[in-house]
Amino acid sequence: MKKILGITTLLFVVCVLTSLASDSFLSAYNLENLVRRTALFGIISIGVAFVIVTGGIDLSIGSVVCLVGCGLPWLLTTQGWSVPAALLAVTALSLSIGLFHGLLITKLKLPPFVVTLCGLLLYRGIARGFTRDQTVGFGSDFKGLRTLATGEIPLPFLGGFSLPAPWIFLLVVAVLAAVFLNRTIYGRYLLALGRNEEAARYSGINTDRMVILAYVISSGLAGLGGILFVLDVNSAQPVDFGNFYELYAIAAAVLGGCSLRGGEGTIVGVIVGAALMQVLRNMITLVTTHNNIEFAIIGAVILAGVIADELVKRYAIRRRAARALAAEG
Amino acid sequence: MNSFLPRLLPHLLLGLALGFAGCKPSSEAPSAPSGSASGSSAKKKVAFVSNGVASFWTIAAAGVKAAGEKTGVTTETLMPVEGISDQKRIIEDLLTRGIDGIAVSPIDPVNQTDLLNRAAKRTALVTADSDAPDSNRAVYIGMDNYQAGRLCGDLVREAMPNGGTVMLFIGRLEQDNAKRRRQGVIDAILGRPSNPGNFDPPSGVIEGNGFKILGTLTDQFDRAKGKANAEDALAKYPDLGCMVGLFAYNPPLMLEALAQANKLGKVKVVAFDEDDATLEGIQKGSVHGTVVQNPYLYGYKSVEVLAELAKGNQAVVPASKFIDIPARQIRKANVDEFWADLKAKTGK
Numbered sequence: 286m287k288k289i290l291g292i293t294t295l296l297f298v299v300c301v302l303t304s305l306a307s308d309s310f311l312s313a314y315n316l317e318n319l320v321r322r323t324a325l326f327g328i329i330s331i332g333v334a335f336v337i338v339t340g341g342i343d344l345s346i347g348s349v350v351c352l353v354g355c356g357l358p359w360l361l362t363t364q365g366w367s368v369p370a371a372l373l374a375v376t377a378l379s380l381s382i383g384l385f386h387g388l389l390i391t392k393l394k395l396p397p398f399v400v401t402l403c404g405l406l407l408y409r410g411i412a413r414g415f416t417r418d419q420t421v422g423f424g425s426d427f428k429g430l431r432t433l434a435t436g437e438i439p440l441p442f443l444g445g446f447s448l449p450a451p452w453i454f455l456l457v458v459a460v461l462a463a464v465f466l467n468r469t470i471y472g473r474y475l476l477a478l479g480r481n482e483e484a485a486r487y488s489g490i491n492t493d494r495m496v497i498l499a500y501v502i503s504s505g506l507a508g509l510g511g512i513l514f515v516l517d518v519n520s521a522q523p524v525d526f527g528n529f530y531e532l533y534a535i536a537a538a539v540l541g542g543c544s545l546r547g548g549e550g551t552i553v554g555v556i557v558g559a560a561l562m563q564v565l566r567n568m569i570t571l572v573t574t575h576n577n578i579e580f581a582i583i584g585a586v587i588l589a590g591v592i593a594d595e596l597v598k599r600y601a602i603r604r605r606a607a608r609a610l611a612a613e614g
Numbered sequence: 615m616n617s618f619l620p621r622l623l624p625h626l627l628l629g630l631a632l633g634f635a636g637c638k639p640s641s642e643a644p645s646a647p648s649g650s651a652s653g654s655s656a657k658k659k660v661a662f663v664s665n666g667v668a669s670f671w672t673i674a675a676a677g678v679k680a681a682g683e684k685t686g687v688t689t690e691t692l693m694p695v696e697g698i699s700d701q702k703r704i705i706e707d708l709l710t711r712g713i714d715g716i717a718v719s720p721i722d723p724v725n726q727t728d729l730l731n732r733a734a735k736r737t738a739l740v741t742a743d744s745d746a747p748d749s750n751r752a753v754y755i756g757m758d759n760y761q762a763g764r765l766c767g768d769l770v771r772e773a774m775p776n777g778g779t780v781m782l783f784i785g786r787l788e789q790d791n792a793k794r795r796r797q798g799v800i801d802a803i804l805g806r807p808s809n810p811g812n813f814d815p816p817s818g819v820i821e822g823n824g825f826k827i828l829g830t831l832t833d834q835f836d837r838a839k840g841k842a843n844a845e846d847a848l849a850k851y852p853d854l855g856c857m858v859g860l861f862a863y864n865p866p867l868m869l870e871a872l873a874q875a876n877k878l879g880k881v882k883v884v885a886f887d888e889d890d891a892t893l894e895g896i897q898k899g900s901v902h903g904t905v906v907q908n909p910y911l912y913g914y915k916s917v918e919v920l921a922e923l924a925k926g927n928q929a930v931v932p933a934s935k936f937i938d939i940p941a942r943q944i945r946k947a948n949v950d951e952f953w954a955d956l957k958a959k960t961g962k
Contacts, residue, residue, distance in 0.1 A: 307850065314875055315849035322842060418667045418693060420863070424890060435874055518837050519870050520863065520891075524667040524695050525835045566839075570846035574817040574829045 288542040289554035291594030296561045299568060299586065307571040313446040315571070317437065319563055324451035325434075325513055327559040329530060330537035331455075331462050332506030334555045335499040337538050338466070339479045340547025341390065341397040343500065345382070345404030346507040346534050350527030352408040353379055353511030358421040358521065368430055372512070379508025380501055382408070387497030397500075405531070412523040422520030434516035451513050455556070458506065463552040475499065479547030507534075537562055540587065561587070658687040660715035660920040661708050662913055663701060665744065665789065666835070667693045670862050670887060670909050674743075676960050677913030685921040687714070691913070698722055702729055709736050715920030717755070717913075719743035723790045738923035742916045743909070744791035745936075752923060753930075755915050755937045757907055759791040760810040762941035763798020763860075766886055766905040769943060770803050770825075770856055773882040773902035777824025778855030781847045783868060785835050785861040787816060795860055795886070800827060828854075833864075840864060844871035854881055862887035865904070869895055888944070888956060896949045903945040906952070910959050911939045 304310045329346055336343045353375045360371040382404065389400045423431060433454075437447035466472040478485035478492045486492045510530075515521045539545060540561060541554030565583045569575070575582075662678045664671040675691035682689030692708075694700035698721045706729075708716055715738035720726045723746035730749035733739050738752060745754040770780060780803060784792055797812055804822040806812065814820050816830040828851060833840035844867055848854060857872075859865035865885035869892075872878045878900045885892045885904035895901030915937060922930040944952050 309849045309852065312849060312852070314852075315846075318842070318845045318849065322838075325838075413695075419672060420669050422866075422891075425894065514838060517870075518841055518867070520837065520866060522667065522835075522837065522863070526837065528836065566842065567846055567849075570831065570843065571850045574819075577816070577832065 288549070289551055289557060291590065291597070292540050292542070292554060292561065293557050295586075295590035295594075296557055296564065299561065299564055303564065303568040303572060307568075310567075310571055313443075315567070316446060317449050319560070319567055321434075321449035321451050321517070322563040322567075323556070323560040324449065324455035325510060325517065326530075326533055326537060326563060327455045327556045328451070328458055328513065329507050329510035330534040330541070330555045330559045331458055331552060332503040332510070333531070333534040334538040334541070334543050334550050334552070335462070335466075335475070335502045336397070337535070337543045337545060338475055338547060338550040339496055339499045340482070341496065341499065342401060342535070342545075343386070343503045343507075344398065344401040344531050345386070345408060346503070346510075346531035347527040347529055348405045348408035348412075348531075349379055349382060349504055349507035350511035350514060350530050351521070351523055352382075352412045353508045354515035354521045354526050355412040355416050355421050355523045357512055357515055358423050359416055361427060362421065362423065368427070375512060376505070376508060379511070380505045382508075383501035383504030384497065386504065387500035390500065391493040391496050409523065412526075416523050418523060420520055420522045423516075431516045431519070434513045451517070454509065454513065458509070459552050459556060462502075466550070466552065471495065471498075476548055476550075479549070481548075533559075533562060536587075540591075658714040658921060658924045659711075660687050660689055660717070660738075660917055660924065661713050662689065662691045662742070662916055663704055663708070663716060663718040664691065664693045665701065665719040665721045666697075667695060668862060669889070670907075673956070673960055674909040674913035677910040677915075678917050679913075681914040681917035681921075685918060687917065687921045687924070689917055694721075698726070702726075705729060705733055709733055713737055714924040715739070717742045717916035717920060720746045720749075720790075722788055724748065738920050740916055740919055740923075742912045743907075744789055746790075751935075752928075753919060753932070753935050753937055755919065755939065756791075756912055757939055757941045758810075759794035760798040760801075760808075762886075762905055762907065763795040763800075764802040764808065765798075765941055765943050766795070766858065766860070766884060767799040767802025769884045769903040769905065769945075770799070770858060770882075773884055774825075774856055777826075779826045779828055779851060779853070780856045780858060781828050781851070781854060782830040783840065783843060783847075783857065783859045783861075783864040784830060784832055785840075785864070786832050787830070792860070796830060799858060799860070803827065837863060837867060841867040841871055844868045845875070848872070848875050848877065848881070856882040856884060858884045858886075859892075860886045862889050862892075865889060865895070865901065866891035869900060872900070888952075893944075893949055893953050896944060896946055899946065903943055905941050906944055907941050908939050915939065 309315055333343050333346055356375050357371055360366040360374060386400050386404060389395045390397050434451055436450035439447045474490045474495050478490060478495055482492055537558035538555050540558030543550035565586055566579060569579045569582055671693055678689050678691050692704050694704055701721055716733055717740045719742055727746060727749045730746050730751060734750040740753050740755055741751045742755045782796060784796060787793055794810060800814055800820060801812055803825050820827040831843040833843055848871060857868045859868050865883060866889050868883055872881055883901045885901055888906045892901055892904050896903060919930050
C-alpha cells in the first residue's frame with residue numbers, strides 16, 4: 286500500500302485543486318465521464334501490468350485496440366455476422382495474439398520489445414487492410430450491444446450519479462486480477478519470475494507458461510478495451526484508433542507502482558494511475574483554455590509528483606537511519 | 615547482442631511491409647480499353663495526394679477515378695497516414711516514379727513550400743482542398759475555406775437568433791483550411807465584415823453581436839479525445855447554447871456526447887461535411903445544418919486539369935489561379951436530395 290501512497294495523494298490533490306477551480310468538476314455528469322474513461326483505460330492498463338510484472342513490455346496494445354475496435358463493427362455491419370459470433374471472434378483473436386507473442390518470447394527467446402513492436406505495426410496494418418482505410422462504426426444500430434459501454438446504472442442517494450457500465454467490467458477485471466496476483470500461487474510465480482527468472486525456474490516454476498499467460502492476459506484485456514472503446518465512441522478510423530494507447534497504459538501501470546524491472550505491481554495502483562491521467566486531461570479542459578499544451582501539463586505534473594514521492598521516501602530513510610544511529614548512541 | 619540484429623531484422627522488415635501495406639493506392643483506375651494501345655504516347659499517370667485518411671477522401675477518390683476513366687489517364691489516390699513526413703515521402707516517391715501530374719492537399723502549406731516548388735519543377739502540380747498560395751502550384755482547386763466558414767457561421771446565427779454561447783471543435787489548427795474555416799465561422803457569428811486576414815487566438819473567449827465563443831478544442835484526430843472534448847465542454851458549461859464541429863468526424867462525436875448527456879436537441883449542433891451521422895441528425899432535427907464541400911468534384915476537376923497540363927495545355931488555368939468549387943449549406947429541407955446524390959456518386 287505504501288508504494289501507491291504517493292500517486293494516490295497526487296490524484297487526491299489534483300482532484301481537490303480542480304474542484305476548487307471549477308464548479309463543474311464534481312458534477313454528476315463530469316464524474317460519470319471520468320469514471321467511464323478511467324474504466325476504459327484502466328482495463329488496458331491492468332493488462333499491461335501483468336506483462337510489466339514479469340519484466341516484459343507490450344507495445345502492441347494500441348494496435349490490438351485498433352484491430353479489435355475496427356474488427357467488431359466491420360464484422361457486424363459489413364460482414365453481417367451475428368453479435369455472439371463477432372464478439373467470440375474478436376475475443377479469440379486478441380487471446381491468440383497474446384499466445385503468439387508469448388510463444389515467440391519464451392520458445393524462440395525473442396525480446397518482448399521487438400515482438401510487440403512488430404505487433405504494433407502488424408495489427409494496425411491488418412486493420413487498415415481489411416477495412417480499406419475506411420471509418421467503421423455502428424451508425425444508429427446495435428444500441429443494445431452499445432449499452433455495454435454507454436449504459437449507466439442509477440445509484441440511489443448519490444445526487445443523480447449513475448455508474449457507467451464499463452466500470453463494472455473494470456471492477457470484475459480488477460478483482461480477478463488482484464486475487465490472481467496476490468492470493469494464488471500463480472500470482473506468486475509471476476512476481477517471482479519478474480524478480481529473477483532464473484531463480485524462479487530453478488525452484489521448479491514453469492516460467493515459460495507463466496510468461497505466456499501474462500501476454501495472453503495483456504492482449505486479451507487490450508481486446509476487451511478495444512471492444513468497449515469502439516462501443517463508446519461508435520466509430521473507428523483504423524489509422525488513428527487507439528494510437529499511443531500502449532503508452533497511456535504503460536504510464537498508468539508504472540505510475541501505479543509497477544516496476545519496469547519486474548517483480549512489483551499492485552492492481553489498485555494501476556487504476557489510480559489511469560485515473561490520474563484522465564483527471565489531468567479533464568482538468569486542463571475544465572480549468573484552462575490551453576488545450577494545446579495538455580501533454581506538457583500532464584508530463585510536468587506527473588514528473589513533479591514522482592520527484593516529490595522520491596524525495597519524501599529518501600527523507601524518511603535518512604530520518605530512520607538517523608534515529609537508529611541516535612538509539613545506538 | 616551480435617546475434618540480436620540478424621534475428622530481429624526479418625521481423626522488423628515483415629512488420630514494416632505489412633504495416634505500410636495500407637499505403638498502396640486505394641483506388642486505381644482500371645486499365646483503358648485496348649483499342650488505343652497502338653497509340654504513340656504512353657498513358658499519362660497522375661496522382662491525388664490527400665492530407666490524411668478519411669471518408670471525405672474516399673469521395674474524392676471516386677471523383678479521381680471517374681475523371682481518369684473519362685480523360686484516359688491512369689490515376690491513383692494516396693492518403694498519408696502519419697502526417698506531414700508521410701505526405702513528403704509520398705510526393706517524393708511519386709516524383710521518383712516520374713509521375714505526370716500531382717494534386718495535393720498540403721498539410722502545412724507555409725513550411726511545405728520548398729517541397730511543393732521542387733515538385734512543381736518536375737511535374738504538373740495543383741493544390742486541391744487546401745491551398746499553398748506561396749508555392750509555384752499551377753492552380754488551386756477547391757473552395758474558399760473562409761467563405762465556407764462564414765456559411766457555417768450563418769447557420770449558427772440562424773439556429774440561435776437570440777445569440778448565446780458557442781463552442782468550436784476541430785481536429786487540428788495547423789492546416790490553412792482549418793484556420794480559415796474557423797476564422798470564417800467566428801467572423802460570421804460576430805457579424806464582422808469579410809476579412810480572411812483576421813485571426814483570433816484559439817485560447818480565449820471572443821464576445822460580440824450577442825454571442826460568446828467560449829473556445830476552440832482540438833483533438834489531433836484521436837476520436838476518444840474528440841468525444842471527451844465534447845463531454846468536457848458540456849460539463850464545464852451546463853447551459854452551452856451551440857456546438858460547432860468543423861472536421862467531418864467532430865459532429866458525430868458531439869452527437870454521441872449529447873445523447874449520453876440526454877441533451878440531444880437541447881444544445882444546437884452546427885456541422886461541417888457530410889458524415890452519415892451528421893446527415894441523419896439533420897433528418898431527425900438534432901443537427902441544425904451542415905456546410906458541405908464537394909470532394910467528388912475536387913478529385914474530378916484535379917484530374918481533368920492535370921490531364922490537360924500533362925499534355926502541355928496551359929489554357930485550363932484561369933488568371934486567378936483559383937478554380938472555385940463552392941460550398942453549400944444543407945438543412946432539413948434539402949438533406950434527402952443531397953444524401954441520395956452522394957450515395958449515387960460513391961456507389962453506396
